[in-house]
Amino acid sequence: MAESMRSVGTLTETEDGTTDSVATGSPIDAYVVALGVTLRRRGDRDDILAETADHLWLTAERLVSTGVAPLDAERAAVERFGDPEVLARVWATVPSRHRPLLAAPAAVSGLVGAAALAASTAVYQLRAMTGGWDQSEYLTWSSVAGVALLLACAPLLSLLADADRRGLGVRFAVGAAAVALAATWFVGGLGWAWPVPGLLVSGVAVLAVRRWRDQRVGLGLVAAAWPLGTLAYVVGDALHLGPVDYTYLQPILPPVVGFWIGATLMVAGVVAVARTLLAVRSTDRATPTPA
Amino acid sequence: MKGNVLKGHLEMLVLSVLARQPRHGYAIIEDLRVWSDDAFELPEGTLYPVLHRLEKSGLISGSWDDVDGRRRKSYALTDGGHAALDEQRRSWHEFSVAVESVIGGVPWPSR
Numbered sequence: 001m002a003e004s005m006r007s008v009g010t011l012t013e014t015e016d017g018t019t020d021s022v023a024t025g026s027p028i029d030a031y032v033v034a035l036g037v038t039l040r041r042r043g044d045r046d047d048i049l050a051e052t053a054d055h056l057w058l059t060a061e062r063l064v065s066t067g068v069a070p071l072d073a074e075r076a077a078v079e080r081f082g083d084p085e086v087l088a089r090v091w092a093t094v095p096s097r098h099r100p101l102l103a104a105p106a107a108v109s110g111l112v113g114a115a116a117l118a119a120s121t122a123v124y125q126l127r128a129m130t131g132g133w134d135q136s137e138y139l140t141w142s143s144v145a146g147v148a149l150l151l152a153c154a155p156l157l158s159l160l161a162d163a164d165r166r167g168l169g170v171r172f173a174v175g176a177a178a179v180a181l182a183a184t185w186f187v188g189g190l191g192w193a194w195p196v197p198g199l200l201v202s203g204v205a206v207l208a209v210r211r212w213r214d215q216r217v218g219l220g221l222v223a224a225a226w227p228l229g230t231l232a233y234v235v236g237d238a239l240h241l242g243p244v245d246y247t248y249l250q251p252i253l254p255p256v257v258g259f260w261i262g263a264t265l266m267v268a269g270v271v272a273v274a275r276t277l278l279a280v281r282s283t284d285r286a287t288p289t290p291a
Numbered sequence: 292m293k294g295n296v297l298k299g300h301l302e303m304l305v306l307s308v309l310a311r312q313p314r315h316g317y318a319i320i321e322d323l324r325v326w327s328d329d330a331f332e333l334p335e336g337t338l339y340p341v342l343h344r345l346e347k348s349g350l351i352s353g354s355w356d357d358v359d360g361r362r363r364k365s366y367a368l369t370d371g372g373h374a375a376l377d378e379q380r381r382s383w384h385e386f387s388v389a390v391e392s393v394i395g396g397v398p399w400p401s402r
Contacts, residue, residue: 044343050362051316051339057361058317059335082334094340095347 027074028056031084038088043096043276056081106158107274113151114267114274120145121263128256139189146186146197152266153179153201155273156222159208159215171211175204192255195233198226198262205269215276221269229262301333301341303383306368306376309351313367316342342366350375 032053039045056077063073081087123141127133133141160175182197190196205222212219236242236254243252308314308322319342320335345351350372353364368376391397 047364048339048343051364052336054315054358054361054363055317055320055335055339080335082336086334087336087340090337090340094344 027071027078028053028060031056031078031081035084035087038084039091042091048091052081102161103158103277106154107277109151109154110270110274110277113148113154114270116144116148117152117263118267120148121260124259125256128252138191142189142191143187145191145194146183146188149186149197149201150179150183152270153182153204155270155277156201156204156208156219158277159212159219159273160204171207175207178204194255194259194262195226195230198229198266201266202226215273218269218272218276221265221272223269225265225269226262228265229258229260231258232261233258300383301338302345303376303379304331305338305341305345306350306372306379309366309368310373310376313365315363315365319366345372 032049035052036045036049039048042048056074059077059080060070060073063076064070068076120141124145127137127141157172157175157179160172178200182200185191185193185197185200202223202225205219209216209219209223233254236257237251240251241253244250304323305319308319308326311322314322316335316338320338323331342351342353346353346366350369351366352369353366356363356365
């Protein structure tokens with residue numbers, strides 16, 4: 001019996017008559033890859049491929065248990081499952097499970113916000129490292145950074161809007177409140193204490209990633225961004241790294257480096273999420289939602 | 292029986308299988324095969340779009356488990372799925388009686 005098939009690999013018989021898998025030349029692996037290519041624009045592709053792989057390996061295992069040679073069993077499993085191109089056409093009639101609210105506007109907002117956040121980071125770094133800024137400049141910067149953060153969070157809120165499956169739910173409400181508080185924090189002139197709104201935003205990403213496994217790269221970057229930035233800030237401050245601002249008697253470098261780390265990772269994550277949202281939109285637009 | 296004959300009826304068949312107990316995709320195919328005495332021939336991969344469509348419609352719910360290092364999704368009928376299945380069974384019964392009447396040359400509903 002082939003009771004311990006792995007998730008990838010080719011069935012091969014071992015000396016004791018059981019089966020094992022190796023990672024090369026597997027018809028099932030090749031099939032899953034081919035199907036993945038045809039489904040590349042679907043937001044739920046990873047889940048579909050996981051189900052497909054499980055089905056194919058189960059089929060192969062059962063065939064092997066009836067005496068079919070392992071490689072033949074894999075080929076038969078693939079044959080029975082159907083042509084990937086044909087299946088892709090069938091899948092095209094099923095809307096992607098992931099159908100975030102206002103995906104395209106949210107993605108565009110996220111990209112604009114990411115660009116503004118990157119610009120804000122550059123300004124923050126420049127002014128902090130070249131002798132500081134006056135109050136008016138600082139307040140302007142803090143307000144712009146707050147708006148940038150708000151726009152950049154739009155893709156996260158779009159994902160959270162669908163997280164409860166029944167429209168706007170608790171997770172969306174919590175996420176929207178956190179983002180609003182984070183943006184207000186900046187606009188209110190408290191940008192110097194950026195770890196607070198930053199960690200709120202990272203928390204929103206954590207909320208979203210629990211539901212959106214296929215967005216884990218982008219959301220993971222946002223989730224890690226501000227904790228890592230804050231850590232760099234705290235450690236650098238504790239070690240008194242770099243030059244000191246003698247007005248406030250604080251090291252200049254740690255908050256700048258921390259903000260740079262947080263903003264850079266967040267920008268990367270938001271861009272990744274925004275790109276997938278745009279792709280999901282193009283898939284769903286072509287397929288009506290069933291009644 | 293070819294897959295295109297099943298088109299339009301596969302959702303009802305899947306709901307019927309899941310009405311007995313929760314199943315993953317492979318087990319649903321196996322049940323369909325056994326209960327139909329190998330009458331249904333369809334590419335097995337076409338089952339999954341049907342499952343996802345039913346899930347999106349709220350007639351079935353899916354849940355993931357890790358089994359032997361693989362992710363496996365099982366499906367169960369929801370309350371809405373039970374109601375939909377009852378309705379589809381009624382419709383199917385009416386349809387099949389009518390077809391039988393025509394084919395058998397016996398006026399419906401006198402049978």
